[in-house]
Amino acid sequence: MPxxxxxxxxxxxxxxxAQMDIGAGITAGQRANGRxxxxxxxxxxxxxxxxxxxxxxxxxxxxxxGRTSITVGLETWALRGRIGDRVKVxxxxxxxxxxxxxxxPRPVPPLKEEPA
Numbered sequence: 511m512p513x514x515x516x517x518x519x520x521x522x523x524x525x526x527x528a529q530m531d532i533g534a535g536i537t538a539g540q541r542a543n544g545r546x547x548x549x550x551x552x553x554x555x556x557x558x559x560x561x562x563x564x565x566x567x568x569x570x571x572x573x574x575x576g577r578t579s580i581t582v583g584l585e586t587w588a589l590r591g592r593i594g595d596r597v598k599v600x601x602x603x604x605x606x607x608x609x610x611x612x613x614x615p616r617p618v619p620p621l622k623e624e625p626a
Contacts, residue, residue: 512562521560526586526600527551533568534582534604541572541580542608542618549579550605558588558599565589567596573603578615581605 514525531548538546560566567587574581586600610616 515562519562521562521564523556526556526560526566527554527602529566530568530584530586530600530602531604534570534584535606537570537572537582538580538604538606538608541575542606544616545609545611546580546606547609547613548604549607552603552605554600554602556600558597560588560599561590563591565592566599575618577617579605579607580618 515521531551535546535548565588567589569585569587571583572580573583582604584600584602584604585598587596588599589596608616608618
């Protein structure tokens, strides 16, 4: 939206970062089966600007699972003018920690095996 842009019509990088944090948090929270908190953003790279009218698409992939942490890789793509070219605009690596109801770190549960 225009309120998220600078006078040149480029969307603020912080807004894009927030959308990536939401997407990565959903992925990490699903894997952790509960609450997670962002603890680090590494290797953030802005490749191209995002413009007012673009549709932002955030794709995530779990890269690593530790005892209490989950590292998520993200790529963010924009559809120019909602229907135009699809271009990669940012990529980053986010790390989350699984937390309990009191906000303390908790172990990431093991994956449940699928029935055969």
